[in-house]
Amino acid sequence: MLDLLGLSSLSERLYQAVLADPARSVAELARDTGMTDQEIRSALDELADLALVKPSSRADGALWPVSPAVGLSALLAAAEDEAAARQRKIEATRATIAALAAQHEEHRLHRADAVVRLDGLDSVRSRLEELAANAVTECLSLNPGGADRPDARAASARLNEQALRRGVSIKAICRESFRNDADTLAHARWLTDLGGEMRTVPIVPIPLVIVDRTVAIVPVDPAEPRRGALELDGPGPLAVAAALFDQLWSVATPFGSSVPTDGQGLTLAERTLLELAAAGHTDEAAGRKLGVSARTVKRQMADLMARLGAESRFQAGARAAHRGWL
Known part of the structure; x- marks a missing residue:
């Protein structure tokens, strides 16, 4: 009945028992409720965490129950506030989804070529090289699999150096677990030495590359990158891709910093x-x-x-x- 407020069934049973007779000892409560001493002590900890019992003025340091009108009402009010806040977030998300859906549909009606399929890894790599060579402002990437291996880094070093010299911002996000990967650490040092930036988050949802916020490359199948990728240049998909990157970047931890x-x-x-x-x-x-x-x-x-x-x-x-x- 009171699980919505954070009470387990054992804690609810014990709370009712303590309300009926606050002076009973743990042994007496065990006898009357059928709960073990360990269950009672665990339930008392939970009740204390929920502010439903408080220290008694008795010399033995016992706990005294808080009136349901006070304790449970406070928990219910907190649950109502949380539900209201969640509902506001849901409504805001619904409005954002509706706006993006309308924008995407409008663009789709005017642009039948907003999606280009790139078949196979060779096609994807060739297109990424073209985009990097022509980047003007920034190159953003999400990397669920960690950094490229040394041979791949060497192949892209020239393009990255040229882009950074042109004033292009390079930002990369990879998974937190790859802080323990020697190749990723080497890549991070290499990138930051050139003037780029790398940060980490616990989970990187999909591979993603965004160039100048005008083109995004996403895999056809994130579980099988060899199948190729999709090149997106429609405002709707680009807005979603950029919002995903910006959100992750805002909470990500820079390499070289301790995890906060x-x-x-x-x-x-x-x-x-x-x-x-x-x-x-x-x-x-x-x-x-x-x-x-x-x-x-x-x-x-x-x-x-x-x-x-x-x-x-x-x-x-x-x-x-x-x-x-x-």
């Missing part, structure tokens, strides 16, 4: 892992998205559960949500 933490002491990668776990991703699936092994995911989740004082992932999710980690 937020107000809860979480890195962006840790918060992303919690979100993936809350969405039901397995360790293997989360690892694929983050570019790490399932063993690493298990270790990181164990650390997060310990920091939350949780004994299960369900309890970790509830406590993370209550503390604003999700």
